[in-house]
Amino acid sequence: MVQEAHVTQGPLTTEAGTPVADNQNSEAAGIGGPVLVQDQLLLEKLAHFNRERIPERVVHARGAGAYGTFTVTADVTPYTRAAFLSGIGKQTEVFLRFSTVAGNLGAADAVRDPRGFALKFYTEEGNYDLVGNNTPVFFIKDAIKFPDFIHTQKRDPYTGSTEADNVWDFWSLSPESTHQVTWLFGDRGIPASYRHMDGFGSHTFQWSNAAGEAFWVKYHFKTDQGIKNLTAEAAARLAGEDPDSHQRDLRQAIERGEYPTWTVGVQIMPVAEAATYRFNPFDLTKVWPHADYPVVEIGKLELNRNPENVFAEVEQSIFSPAHFVPGIGPSPDKMLQGRLFAYGDAHRYRVGINADHLPVNRPHATVARTNSRDGYLYDGRHGGAKNYEPNSFGGPFQTDRPLWSATAVSGATGGHPAPVHAEDDDFVQAGNLYRLMSEDEKERLIANLAGFISKVSRDDIVERAIDNFRRADGDYGKRLEVAVQALRG
Numbered sequence: 001m002v003q004e005a006h007v008t009q010g011p012l013t014t015e016a017g018t019p020v021a022d023n024q025n026s027e028a029a030g031i032g033g034p035v036l037v038q039d040q041l042l043l044e045k046l047a048h049f050n051r052e053r054i055p056e057r058v059v060h061a062r063g064a065g066a067y068g069t070f071t072v073t074a075d076v077t078p079y080t081r082a083a084f085l086s087g088i089g090k091q092t093e094v095f096l097r098f099s100t101v102a103g104n105l106g107a108a109d110a111v112r113d114p115r116g117f118a119l120k121f122y123t124e125e126g127n128y129d130l131v132g133n134n135t136p137v138f139f140i141k142d143a144i145k146f147p148d149f150i151h152t153q154k155r156d157p158y159t160g161s162t163e164a165d166n167v168w169d170f171w172s173l174s175p176e177s178t179h180q181v182t183w184l185f186g187d188r189g190i191p192a193s194y195r196h197m198d199g200f201g202s203h204t205f206q207w208s209n210a211a212g213e214a215f216w217v218k219y220h221f222k223t224d225q226g227i228k229n230l231t232a233e234a235a236a237r238l239a240g241e242d243p244d245s246h247q248r249d250l251r252q253a254i255e256r257g258e259y260p261t262w263t264v265g266v267q268i269m270p271v272a273e274a275a276t277y278r279f280n281p282f283d284l285t286k287v288w289p290h291a292d293y294p295v296v297e298i299g300k301l302e303l304n305r306n307p308e309n310v311f312a313e314v315e316q317s318i319f320s321p322a323h324f325v326p327g328i329g330p331s332p333d334k335m336l337q338g339r340l341f342a343y344g345d346a347h348r349y350r351v352g353i354n355a356d357h358l359p360v361n362r363p364h365a366t367v368a369r370t371n372s373r374d375g376y377l378y379d380g381r382h383g384g385a386k387n388y389e390p391n392s393f394g395g396p397f398q399t400d401r402p403l404w405s406a407t408a409v410s411g412a413t414g415g416h417p418a419p420v421h422a423e424d425d426d427f428v429q430a431g432n433l434y435r436l437m438s439e440d441e442k443e444r445l446i447a448n449l450a451g452f453i454s455k456v457s458r459d460d461i462v463e464r465a466i467d468n469f470r471r472a473d474g475d476y477g478k479r480l481e482v483a484v485q486a487l488r489g
Helices: 040-050 143-153 164-173 175-184 232-241 247-254 311-315 332-351 430-435 439-453 459-472 474-488
Strands: 063-072 091-100 114-125 127-131 205-208 214-223 261-270 296-305
Touching: 063 247, 063 311, 091 296, 143 164, 143 332, 164 175, 164 439, 164 459, 175 430, 175 459, 232 439, 247 296, 430 459, 430 474, 439 459, 439 474, 459 474
Parallel strands: none
Antiparallel strands: 063 091, 063 296, 091 114, 114 127, 205 214, 214 261, 261 296
């Protein structure tokens, strides 16, 4: 079956291609009479209009995207056999979707919220999705808590509004969130634009080379435009004056030819070092300090082409951390393990079982060969080919070579907490981050936190919240307590 290009010139037609005689007046039973059900153009247009919106993402609903290229600038073949990383100068087409996390589709861009940084590499071995954020850590370390966390960020079942009581009740009872909360309420909590923020793969991933040797890696995307942020006051004004500020900025920069770029690097940890590293290397609430594992530059990311249609290419774009290519794979990170299922499942529900057939989602540098058939919006691309494997009719076959190296496991099954390493606790890295800040940065952090905590109605939640920051750093907690008391009277 040949897919013809959409034609915009010539007679207007129905979806079936029938020419439209009158697009101004619906058919009626005489002048001034009731409308007739036989007017199929009217019914088709109204029915399609009623279905123009697909369910929005539960998280990351508000977003913008652009196409571009990733270019390799260093030899990483000792660490991974991924083909798109196989040589200096090699270039791969990409699509990057930025987003906020908690807001709905109509929310403002300039708000205090983590930013999604979801990158699709259209490689010759299939699509590789790296689904990260603009922060190197997250609020929780186990995906089983993700629905609970997001429920606190969304509208309360009774009030229909976001409630400070819910947010701080959960955070104060989940001290592992202290590190990410410190990030979020610091200066980088409200980026000035998508172009002026860093990106992170956040999770730990596995790289494996041609010899089968494995390494643990973390991805970093450092903005070449420089970091720019908004104060809470400036963001509140901008969100009201131009809710689409970040999306507009990205689109207009690309239209001007001011293509945003990021320098891409990785931290690399030999697998043998993971067990004795001072922090659990698979804990999403922790970073690997650069003094332990420096960031090694591997490439350059550039965005240079806007989508032609936001709905088709941004709203219907799908990303899944489970989309790996040979030489790259998962780690035991329990948040990542949950996302390997959840993202694909969300897209199957939201966009449909054949969402991967859409132009923005399908492979660009190779062809998908599967035995999946039928379902909603199936386009018949397989023709009459057999739909099972193995078969003797020339169908696709397995390679017998795993995408990534095996990970050793041991012990009994059960609901185990994450392993605790020598310097692991929920507060040490939050305290380290606080102590790295300048005095001005600390003052803004305290003011941002106090302004939100002061809205909590229950004293016990307030005290629990402040105590987490006190355990991260004594000065941090003391200053926050004074600020909150001043606001609460």
